[in-house]
Amino acid sequence: MTFPDVLRSNAFNGTDVAEGAPADNARKWSLDNEPAKRAKSLAEDFDRPLDYRKWDDERVGWGVVAATPKGRNDQELADNADLPESVRDLIAKRGNAPVFRYRHGWEREFRYLTNFRTNADFEIAGGSFGVKGLPRYLMILGGPDEVPWRVQFQLNARRYVGRVPLTGADLDNYIQHLTCNWCESDMQLDRPVVWSTDHGYPDITQLMTELIAKPVYKKYAANSKIGTKAMLLNSTSATRAGLTEALKTNRPGLIVSTSHGMIGPLGQPQQLAAQLGALVDQNRQVLDSFQLLQSWQPNGAIWYAHACCSAGTNGAGRLTDLAKSDTSLSDTLNALAKVVPTMAPLPVRLLAAKEPARAFIGHVEPTFDITLRDGKTGELFTDSILDSLYQLLLQESPAGFAMHYLIEPLAGVYSSYMNTKGDFKATESEYADLLNYSLRGFDLEGTVLFGDPTVGLPKLA
Numbered sequence: 001m002t003f004p005d006v007l008r009s010n011a012f013n014g015t016d017v018a019e020g021a022p023a024d025n026a027r028k029w030s031l032d033n034e035p036a037k038r039a040k041s042l043a044e045d046f047d048r049p050l051d052y053r054k055w056d057d058e059r060v061g062w063g064v065v066a067a068t069p070k071g072r073n074d075q076e077l078a079d080n081a082d083l084p085e086s087v088r089d090l091i092a093k094r095g096n097a098p099v100f101r102y103r104h105g106w107e108r109e110f111r112y113l114t115n116f117r118t119n120a121d122f123e124i125a126g127g128s129f130g131v132k133g134l135p136r137y138l139m140i141l142g143g144p145d146e147v148p149w150r151v152q153f154q155l156n157a158r159r160y161v162g163r164v165p166l167t168g169a170d171l172d173n174y175i176q177h178l179t180c181n182w183c184e185s186d187m188q189l190d191r192p193v194v195w196s197t198d199h200g201y202p203d204i205t206q207l208m209t210e211l212i213a214k215p216v217y218k219k220y221a222a223n224s225k226i227g228t229k230a231m232l233l234n235s236t237s238a239t240r241a242g243l244t245e246a247l248k249t250n251r252p253g254l255i256v257s258t259s260h261g262m263i264g265p266l267g268q269p270q271q272l273a274a275q276l277g278a279l280v281d282q283n284r285q286v287l288d289s290f291q292l293l294q295s296w297q298p299n300g301a302i303w304y305a306h307a308c309c310s311a312g313t314n315g316a317g318r319l320t321d322l323a324k325s326d327t328s329l330s331d332t333l334n335a336l337a338k339v340v341p342t343m344a345p346l347p348v349r350l351l352a353a354k355e356p357a358r359a360f361i362g363h364v365e366p367t368f369d370i371t372l373r374d375g376k377t378g379e380l381f382t383d384s385i386l387d388s389l390y391q392l393l394l395q396e397s398p399a400g401f402a403m404h405y406l407i408e409p410l411a412g413v414y415s416s417y418m419n420t421k422g423d424f425k426a427t428e429s430e431y432a433d434l435l436n437y438s439l440r441g442f443d444l445e446g447t448v449l450f451g452d453p454t455v456g457l458p459k460l461a
Contacts, residue, residue, distance in 0.1 A: 020327020035441015
């Protein structure tokens with residue numbers, strides 16, 4: 001592998017696609033930014049088979065992660081007195097499921113969660129699974145201002161995690177649909193929609209089209225129960241109007257989109273945050289999710305969006321030293337770093353819709369071209385994405401299980417990074433490998449799920 005001359009991201013700042021030459025110290029950046037470590041685990045109980053898709057198995061388990069509000073004593077927290085009634089009802093219906101608290105400002109806030117009912121702390125990185133430990137399936141309540149992205153990233157390493165950042169009537173409505181499993185949904189699972197912009201080589205959208213959008217569409221179309229009912233809107237047909245019409249007409253149960261995500265206008269943090277990660281169509285027009293939901297309701301659909309910041313941002317300060325200062329990539333990353341950790345509007349609005357989505361899978365921060373395919377060997381790094389979007393989501397697997405499988409390569413990426421760094425001789429090839437491992441790890445770590453992780457699509461009839 002050779003060190004890249006240009007880094008291309010799937011961010012668009014309103015004027016330019018965010019790309020640019022690596023900074024002079026990008027080699028050092030790779031050495032300082034190891035990917036997240038992800039541990040694999042084996043079934044602990046061999047007396048009866050353990051199926052991790054069965055969240056209601058007590059050895060797997062489901063629970064809630066919530067912030068610890070000020071002014072509440074330990075007993076009130078043990079009784080979940082601060083949680084909305086709809087959440088307490090859901091907890092009761094799911095076997096009096098455990099609740100774990102993130103404690104802001106605690107010296108161990110990023111290492112442990114506290115269960116006030118049992119008066120016990122549980123380690124995020126390890127510990128036992130199931131309802132007596134820290135369950136496999138965890139629903140985070142609130143946005144990153146309440147439970148930080150960092151906690152979700154850490155939990156993702158070993159568990160199936162989803163975030164429900166809703167309040168009031170929106171939260172009650174989502175839980176009502178969750179409880180009855182979208183019993184009145186009119187979505188059509190045999191009519192998936194794939195929407196993919198393509199601005200041609202060397203733009204990253206071409207790579208996303210060829211390695212994600214078209215392959216997953218071919219898998220859908222090859223399914224005997226779907227066939228020609230699958231829809232692909234690519235290149236010139238990948239407009240915001242075309243997407244809106246396709247969603248209205250097809251009422252798909254599964255939506256896959258690949259495109260740039262909006263990071264702009266630069267120099268205007270509030271407006272940038274207001275349209276953060278909005279999908280950018282073939283004509284460089286931004287999809288307004290508020291307008292979209294005026295004419296279409298997701299009604300139980302699951303949406304995967306491979307675009308810069310389609311899920312949100314953590315501030316991206318970690319990336320600011322990556323690109324040369326006179327490039328659009330550097331300008332974009334520096335503008336992003338000035339935005340406080342926040343969520344993109346699209347996934348929040350999908351879950352808050354009158355007929356809400358089941359789930360949304362997207363990225364916190366940009367992703368890069370070199371994380372999709374090895375520039376030297378041509379090796380593809382997208383198999384886990386395709387398997388997750390077809391083999392799992394379309395085969396009745398819970399969204400949390402499918403999303404976790406999507407980030408499965410993180411364990412190998414971390415191992416390869418540490419092996420390369422451990423025998424480091426400062427060759428150009430090693431620097432290139434480390435950059436690739438760092439950015440791939442960054443992409444995988446920042447893949448997150450919105451919605452309860454237990455949701456899954458019904459059987460394809």
